Amino acid sequence: MLTPSWTTEFKSSYKTLAELEAFLGFSVSASPEVTATYPVFIPRRLAQKIKTQGPDSVLARQFLPHQNELENQQAGFSDPIGDQRFLKAPQLIHRYPTRALFAPTTVCPVHCRYCFRKNELYAKEEMFRPEFEQTMDYLKSHPEISEIIFTGGDPFTLSDEKILFYLDSFKTIPSIKDVRFHTRYPVSLPERIDEGLLKILITAQKSFRTVSVAIHVNHIDEFDQDAAHAIERLSTTGVQLLSQTVLLRGVNDQREALVNLFQEFIRLKVRPYYLHHPDQVKGGLHFYLSLEQGRTLYHSLRQELPGWAIPQYIIDLPGGEGKVPAHNSESHQFSGHLITLHGDTISLEEPVSPS
Numbered sequence: 001m002l003t004p005s006w007t008t009e010f011k012s013s014y015k016t017l018a019e020l021e022a023f024l025g026f027s028v029s030a031s032p033e034v035t036a037t038y039p040v041f042i043p044r045r046l047a048q049k050i051k052t053q054g055p056d057s058v059l060a061r062q063f064l065p066h067q068n069e070l071e072n073q074q075a076g077f078s079d080p081i082g083d084q085r086f087l088k089a090p091q092l093i094h095r096y097p098t099r100a101l102f103a104p105t106t107v108c109p110v111h112c113r114y115c116f117r118k119n120e121l122y123a124k125e126e127m128f129r130p131e132f133e134q135t136m137d138y139l140k141s142h143p144e145i146s147e148i149i150f151t152g153g154d155p156f157t158l159s160d161e162k163i164l165f166y167l168d169s170f171k172t173i174p175s176i177k178d179v180r181f182h183t184r185y186p187v188s189l190p191e192r193i194d195e196g197l198l199k200i201l202i203t204a205q206k207s208f209r210t211v212s213v214a215i216h217v218n219h220i221d222e223f224d225q226d227a228a229h230a231i232e233r234l235s236t237t238g239v240q241l242l243s244q245t246v247l248l249r250g251v252n253d254q255r256e257a258l259v260n261l262f263q264e265f266i267r268l269k270v271r272p273y274y275l276h277h278p279d280q281v282k283g284g285l286h287f288y289l290s291l292e293q294g295r296t297l298y299h300s301l302r303q304e305l306p307g308w309a310i311p312q313y314i315i316d317l318p319g320g321e322g323k324v325p326a327h328n329s330e331s332h333q334f335s336g337h338l339i340t341l342h343g344d345t346i347s348l349e350e351p352v353s354p355s
């Protein structure tokens with residue numbers, strides 16, 4: 001049973017290396033310079049899981065600061081997916097004709113050390129922007145936009161009142177038919193999935209054609225009973241539940257890890273949706289793996305999972321050109337060579353001539 005309010009839990013998160021190390025009982029491999037550049041923010045419940053699972057766990061690797069973040073600072077991109085190029089109105093990124101990203105907050109329930117926005121988000125505050133009228137004007141003058149994707153930061157950081165304000169505003173624009181929220185709260189701070197939020201999601205379905213929640217989880221070890229309960233509660237609202245996962249070196253770059261994760265999503269009635277190839281983010285390159293490694297892994301999922309349980313493997317092109325499929329066709333290369341699998345490796349063969 002989840003009793004404390006989510007705001008109480010949020011405020012009690014660990015925000016300094018010293019208090020975090022004192023709680024964990026082991027040293028974190030990061031100097032104060034690392035956390036001065038990329039601050040710490042870890043909810044107590046997550047810190048407890050890291051303490052239990054240990055300093056080499058996949059949770060520790062994703063959320064504890066590490067000295068590697070300051071190495072190779074000349075490489076990588078501050079804005080690896082080119083969001084700023086497509087910032088068309090306050091907090092509105094319009095890259096694809098029919099969808100727009102709306103980022104009303106820079107605050108998250110945890111600081112993921114691999115985050116593609118880590119050079120923009122950390123240490124900033126939530127913004128309830130007065131220029132919202134400009135955003136509305138842009139949306140009204142672009143009726144081709146049919147879906148608003150709430151992003152951030154994490155949009156569930158907003159109070160219920162602010163989420164309602166935005167939904168009430170967007171529903172006055174007839175061309176906006178679908179809304180989607182991308183969030184890490186269900187596993188990072190599941191207390192957020194409370195009665196107030198569930199009610200908002202139920203009510204929103206009367207005003208929009210679809211309401212979706214894309215849940216960001218990278219490894220099965222992130223789930224626990226409270227997270228599963230939060231996701232099951234989301235499921236009862238009738239919203240479409242989608243998954244979102246980032247492929248990360250040292251975290252989930254094993255076939256078994258991905259298979260276990262997608263099977264758990266299915267068990268929780270979350271449709272596997274996106275597997276992101278990692279972005280080349282400044283301060284996060286130690287999580288990067290090559291496209292060839294990612295493709296080999298992705299192809300191998302076919303042996304373990306039915307097609308409907310496999311998410312789309314995509315890559316955001318550096319520079320802002322958007323998401324493109326990261327995988328090759330299952331059986332052909334553009335050269336016409338056949339791709340065959342030998343265990344975990346892929347080899348190319350000449351196509352067989354028709355007889």
Ligand code: SF4
Binds near residue numbers: 108109115
């Ligand atoms: S929750 Fe998302 S936006 Fe926030 S730090 Fe993690 S990856 Fe970045």
